[in-house]
Amino acid sequence: SEAIRNAITQYNTQARLINRPMVTWKDITEYSFLGKFDLLHNARLNIQECDWAKPAYQEATLKYFKLCCAKEEITRLNVEIHRLCTSIHDEVISVANVINKLQQSNRMLAQELHQQYRSHLAINAV
Structure with missing residues (x-):
C-alpha cells in the first residue's frame, strides 16, 4: 500500500x-x-x-471486531430475509396466475405445472 x-x-x-x-x-x-x-x-x-501487543489483548481485539462484523451481518440478513419473503410471496401469486390462465388454454400443462409447483411450495413453506 x-x-x-x-x-x-x-x-x-x-x-x-x-x-x-x-x-x-x-x-x-x-x-x-x-x-x-x-x-x-x-x-x-x-x-x-x-498491552495491545500481548496475545490475550490481540485475541480479544480480534473477537471484538468479529462481533462487530457479525452484528453488521445480522442487520444485512434481516433486510435480505424480508426481500426473500417478498420474492416468495410474489412468485406464488405469479405462478398461480399463470396456472389459472393455462387452465383455459392447456389444461394438461396447467395440471403438470401445478403438480411440479406443489413440491416447490412445500419447500418454501419450511
Missing part, C-alpha cells in the same frame, strides 16, 4: 539521521510477528510490553 511505502520512506529518512537500521518493503512484507520487527527493538519504548 502507498501509506506503508510512505511510512517506510519517512522512517528511513529519520533512521539515517540517528544511525538506525533502515527497512525495505521486502523487510516489512516478511515480518509476521511484532517480535521480528528489529526496528521496534531499537525504539525507546519497548512496544512488546504494551
Whole structure:
C-alpha cells in the first residue's frame, strides 16, 4: 500500500539521521510477528510490553471486531430475509396466475405445472 511505502520512506529518512537500521518493503512484507520487527527493538519504548501487543489483548481485539462484523451481518440478513419473503410471496401469486390462465388454454400443462409447483411450495413453506 502507498501509506506503508510512505511510512517506510519517512522512517528511513529519520533512521539515517540517528544511525538506525533502515527497512525495505521486502523487510516489512516478511515480518509476521511484532517480535521480528528489529526496528521496534531499537525504539525507546519497548512496544512488546504494551498491552495491545500481548496475545490475550490481540485475541480479544480480534473477537471484538468479529462481533462487530457479525452484528453488521445480522442487520444485512434481516433486510435480505424480508426481500426473500417478498420474492416468495410474489412468485406464488405469479405462478398461480399463470396456472389459472393455462387452465383455459392447456389444461394438461396447467395440471403438470401445478403438480411440479406443489413440491416447490412445500419447500418454501419450511
